Amino acid sequence: MSVVKNINYKVGNFELNIPRFEIVNKGITLLVGESGSGKSTLVDLLVGFRSCREMSWQWNELNYSDLSIEEKQIGLVLQGGFVFPHLTFKECVSFAATARKRKESEWGPELNNYLQALHLQPSILKQKSSKLSGGERQRLALICAFIGQPKFLLLDEPFSALDHENKERSVKLLNNFTEVHGVPALVITHNQSSSLKVSSRIEISHGKLV
Amino acid sequence: MKINPLLVGLFLISPVFILLISYPGFSVVDSSEVFQVFKFTFHQALVSSLLATVFGALAGLSLSSIFDSKKYSFVESLYYAPSFVPVLFVVFSCLNIGNLWQISFKGFWGIVVIHVLINVGLVGALYSKILIHRLSLMNRLSLVQGLGVWRYLRKIVFAHTKKDLLFLFAVVFIFCFTSFSIPLIIGGVNSTTIELLIYEKLVVLGEVEQALSLALLQLLFLVFFLGLINFTQAKEKAITTSWNPFFKNKIFLLVPIFSFIVLFVGLWLSASFSLGWFTELALLPTLIKSLGLALFCGYSIFLFFQFIFSILPHSTFEFFMSVYSSPSTVLIGLALVVVSSVWWQGRWLVLLFGYVLLYVPVLFKMFVQNFLSSLKPALKVSRAMSANYWLRFKMITFPLSYSLCLFLGFLTAIWVLGDYALASLLLEADSTIALVAKNLLRSYRLDQASFVITIIIFCEFIIYLLYKGLAYVGGQKY
Numbered sequence: 001m002s003v004v005k006n007i008n009y010k011v012g013n014f015e016l017n018i019p020r021f022e023i024v025n026k027g028i029t030l031l032v033g034e035s036g037s038g039k040s041t042l043v044d045l046l047v048g049f050r051s052c053r054e055m056s057w058q059w060n061e062l063n064y065s066d067l068s069i070e071e072k073q074i075g076l077v078l079q080g081g082f083v084f085p086h087l088t089f090k091e092c093v094s095f096a097a098t099a100r101k102r103k104e105s106e107w108g109p110e111l112n113n114y115l116q117a118l119h120l121q122p123s124i125l126k127q128k129s130s131k132l133s134g135g136e137r138q139r140l141a142l143i144c145a146f147i148g149q150p151k152f153l154l155l156d157e158p159f160s161a162l163d164h165e166n167k168e169r170s171v172k173l174l175n176n177f178t179e180v181h182g183v184p185a186l187v188i189t190h191n192q193s194s195s196l197k198v199s200s201r202i203e204i205s206h207g208k209l210v
Numbered sequence: 211m212k213i214n215p216l217l218v219g220l221f222l223i224s225p226v227f228i229l230l231i232s233y234p235g236f237s238v239v240d241s242s243e244v245f246q247v248f249k250f251t252f253h254q255a256l257v258s259s260l261l262a263t264v265f266g267a268l269a270g271l272s273l274s275s276i277f278d279s280k281k282y283s284f285v286e287s288l289y290y291a292p293s294f295v296p297v298l299f300v301v302f303s304c305l306n307i308g309n310l311w312q313i314s315f316k317g318f319w320g321i322v323v324i325h326v327l328i329n330v331g332l333v334g335a336l337y338s339k340i341l342i343h344r345l346s347l348m349n350r351l352s353l354v355q356g357l358g359v360w361r362y363l364r365k366i367v368f369a370h371t372k373k374d375l376l377f378l379f380a381v382v383f384i385f386c387f388t389s390f391s392i393p394l395i396i397g398g399v400n401s402t403t404i405e406l407l408i409y410e411k412l413v414v415l416g417e418v419e420q421a422l423s424l425a426l427l428q429l430l431f432l433v434f435f436l437g438l439i440n441f442t443q444a445k446e447k448a449i450t451t452s453w454n455p456f457f458k459n460k461i462f463l464l465v466p467i468f469s470f471i472v473l474f475v476g477l478w479l480s481a482s483f484s485l486g487w488f489t490e491l492a493l494l495p496t497l498i499k500s501l502g503l504a505l506f507c508g509y510s511i512f513l514f515f516q517f518i519f520s521i522l523p524h525s526t527f528e529f530f531m532s533v534y535s536s537p538s539t540v541l542i543g544l545a546l547v548v549v550s551s552v553w554w555q556g557r558w559l560v561l562l563f564g565y566v567l568l569y570v571p572v573l574f575k576m577f578v579q580n581f582l583s584s585l586k587p588a589l590k591v592s593r594a595m596s597a598n599y600w601l602r603f604k605m606i607t608f609p610l611s612y613s614l615c616l617f618l619g620f621l622t623a624i625w626v627l628g629d630y631a632l633a634s635l636l637l638e639a640d641s642t643i644a645l646v647a648k649n650l651l652r653s654y655r656l657d658q659a660s661f662v663i664t665i666i667i668f669c670e671f672i673i674y675l676l677y678k679g680l681a682y683v684g685g686q687k688y
Contacts, residue, residue: 047594070593070596070598071596072594073596074594076594076595078587078591082587082588082591083591084588084591084592084605085588086688087605091605095592095601095605095606096595098597099592099598100595100596144595148596
């Protein structure tokens, strides 16, 4: 179990105030809440895009919040599935893998497996990511998160642009990834799929835990 | 590799430190004199920027309605042209037209008209981008819902872009407030601006401490002014890029196109061409040195901004750049004189630093602040992927910022080619092509001046072709 404590962050009129919450070490922790409740702000704080001095994130005897963004080795999917618009599909994946010092001989076969699992054609590899549809971008963002062999997954609305079938495929892939690699995941979603294997659930409302 | 971006900030304000160390004393200037000069400077800057913003906004509306991207690019170039050509050229053209039609471009209104001619197209082009990028969906919705033009302008355009208009107004205001060349040539006796007063105190009267006091006062005012504006600037991100189908009226295209025509007709009116002047004025070595300096400055700006992007995001530095305006041209020139007095052989290199110090703040405000909103998400995600500095720079920062940095380098090169203000403080007369033109104008050798200015425009066109070539190559690769 990783424990996050003392989140006290103010931006404008909004205040995120969470004394403590836990993320399961294995499996998926679901984070739910209405729009504007502070979920994405919480993700930013955990990654390190925003800073909160009092916050501590204890995991495996490490104070994870002391690590730099790069050192945390997080697999991140931002809301909307942000990918690099000037790179092709394959270049985005290659970038994510190279950043974690993986060789193509290692991640190449993995990529093919992910493409198959997510029902993507190999021809998509040459497409510029700016030309992809919203659903394709989101699946690309998911693959980039997995390919880097992260220690932790942070997924902000990873299925919002997907139709029902692609969503089920992505959920199945996520379930499989967390089980096989033993990587904990914090997933934010409005619309929980019944097939998502949730180990724990957290609800936020108006910047506070419910 | 961690470099604190605030070191860049320290570099940009280094002229102030150099002068405070070299001239530790402050000298109080006659307050009534300062008040009169400040009042005139503020008044002409306010009127110029108001007119440029209003007409520029209308011109921007018309530009944003052009559907064909090639036509759009062509018209956009006409919009930008008056602000990109040397100020010397603008003044010269206006004086020629004035002579032809008995219009006096002197004093307050002369300064205002020329400021508006230079800036109206720039405001229009930048505003058009805002309308297209941010209001794209709202424009379409307004059209579908059958909104009337006035309601569209009030409820959609003005309501959502008033902060942007304020920002554009501020950019033009700073340009007009710190304008040196235009008041110098056409100002007249009762039209002294703060920049001219600083120049007079420093170069003519040798009262360095008074000049320094005035320059710091000017800098403080601009920082305060920009600080106020910055807190009102819109922070919304660009949604999409698409033409504006709502505003179909193209009549306001005429506003900046008119200023483009005025400038080039003005030059053509007195255009004289004699190849013999080329050798008579010994222009070839001067031209080569000027082109070399311009291209090297352009390249330096290209590298400098790449460096800045590679060490961002940094909220304190971005705030600093949004409120900081480069010090007076004369103050920078004086600081360069101090440095080059220690290293005379390197004065061309010192001049290069001077241009970087002068142009980086204004280029950042005009073009970089908006760009950062699209660069930052890419940098954030790449850091979360654990990409190190070099991988981020090679794969993300450089490709995404290449075309913008190239454009900024191109702008700098053409500005440097036409600058005589900073060059005259550091170099001997006739060291650069712009100094030659200026000295010819001052000695009323107008035919030869027009010939040299035509050469400058031709060289700027060559630089433009070089820029287009590099942009094409970069576009293919990135």
